[in-house]
Amino acid sequence: MDAKSDTASDVRFPGKGLSEIPYDLYTDEALYKQELKRIYRGPVWNYLCLACEIPEPGDYRTTFVGETPVIVTRDRNGDIHAMENRCAHRGALVCLKKRGNEKLLTCVYHSWTYKLDGSLHGVAFERGVGGQGGLAPGFDKSAHGLRRLRITVFCGLIFGTYSEATPDFETYVGPEIASHMRSILGKPLRYLGRNVQVLPNNWKIYNENLRDSYHASLLHTFFNTFKLNRLSQDGGIVIGAGGGNHISYGKSKTGYDHPDYQADGIHSLKDMQLQDPTLLDTVDESGEGMTTRILSVFPSLGLQCHYNSIAIRQVLPKGVSETELVWSHVGYADDDPAMQARRLKQSNLVGPAGYISMEDGCIGGFVQKAIQGVTGEVGIVPMGGEGVESSKARATEVSIRGFWQAYRAAMDM
Ligand code: FES
Ligand SMILES: [Fe+2]
Structure with missing residues (x-):
């Protein structure tokens, strides 16, 4: 992301030092919106949840990255995934509970279903009703999954990032x-x-x-x-x-x-x-x-x-x-x-x-x-x-x- 493209806030540090902290940093709405983009969607490892909170295949836990709702799942192979908790259809929350166990994740709005890795599985009335309506033949379901985050697991803690530039976790925190x-x-x-x-x-x-x-x-x-x-x-x-x-x-x-x-x-x-x-x-x-x-x-x-x-x-x-x-x-x-x-x-x-x-x-x-x-x-x-x-x-x-x-x-x- 171009860090210069969303410069709506005019809050500035008084100099290069780190000992003087402007109070506007804690109250400026425009700056807050920039933080959600530049920090939480930037090259950082956001803590999501504990691996031991989702020990069984099908377990999921909902959490947030910044203000963005996120689902963390464990699939049938035991692999962990993290994805935005926002339906690829009209944007409704997919998982409404804090945690649970499901074979598929189902959006309540129009019953679209997702696999535990976030890929789109089923679309209700995909072929229409009575031969009418439904998805166009060229609709590519593989292009409409839940938006995935890159994850890492360190000492049983699951972290997610939006950025490909985030280094491996140990480099990120230091030895x-x-x-x-x-x-x-x-x-x-x-x-x-x-x-x-x-x-x-x-x-x-x-x-x-x-x-x-x-x-x-x-x-x-x-x-x-x-x-x-x-x-x-x-x-x-x-x-x-x-x-x-x-x-x-x-x-x-x-x-x-x-x-x-x-x-x-x-x-x-x-x-x-x-x-x-x-x-x-x-x-x-x-x-x-x-x-x-x-x-x-x-x-x-x-x-x-x-x-x-x-x-x-x-x-x-x-x-x-x-x-x-x-x-x-x-x-x-x-x-x-x-x-x-x-x-x-x-x-x-x-x-x-x-x-x-x-x-x-x-x-x-x-x-x-x-x-x-x-x-x-x-x-x-x-x-x-x-x-x-x-x-x-x-x-x-x-x-x-x-x-x-x-x-x-x-x-x-
Ligand atoms: S918004 Fe999720 S199925 Fe329509
Ligand atoms: Fe304290």
């Missing part, structure tokens, strides 16, 4: 991020369930929040009150290929009583204890004492591993000032009942009402409300300098600058 994904998801997965929440803010504000290691022990008082995550713990940030992919990690039981927290007077409720400490009864699966890992893949995936709770977060834009966040909770297929119960209990940490994630559901809305009517002003991300490089420190906004680096490249801004 270090791929390696961290393997460390978290490198075994067959079991789908445990999902939460969906609507965020009252632009999709990029949530993407920034996901990459904002600086806020965790400040906004999320649960972390700090119960001595769970502090920036003084051993940890770090790795920035992946292109800047838009990252992981931030922290290791438990190190550096908790750092004087900088006392000096800044931050939430030092030292005597608070969890009434039920089994919530954090944790098995060290990483072997390295990792307790907090947040990973992102530009533009739509978050992957988190807090203690033994593992969840995939899908970030879906729903207009310039609304975002849907889909949490899929997983375990490993070989988990014993005790581990599955542990993961489910610890899933209370995350999701819309999670002990350590509930504030993220409103903080983006606080930003979105505060920037209404503001034009030509910028927010700043100066923590940790101006660059985009991996860092031992987590009191930094380096991953947010990485997001904007990827964004500017994708948007040609």
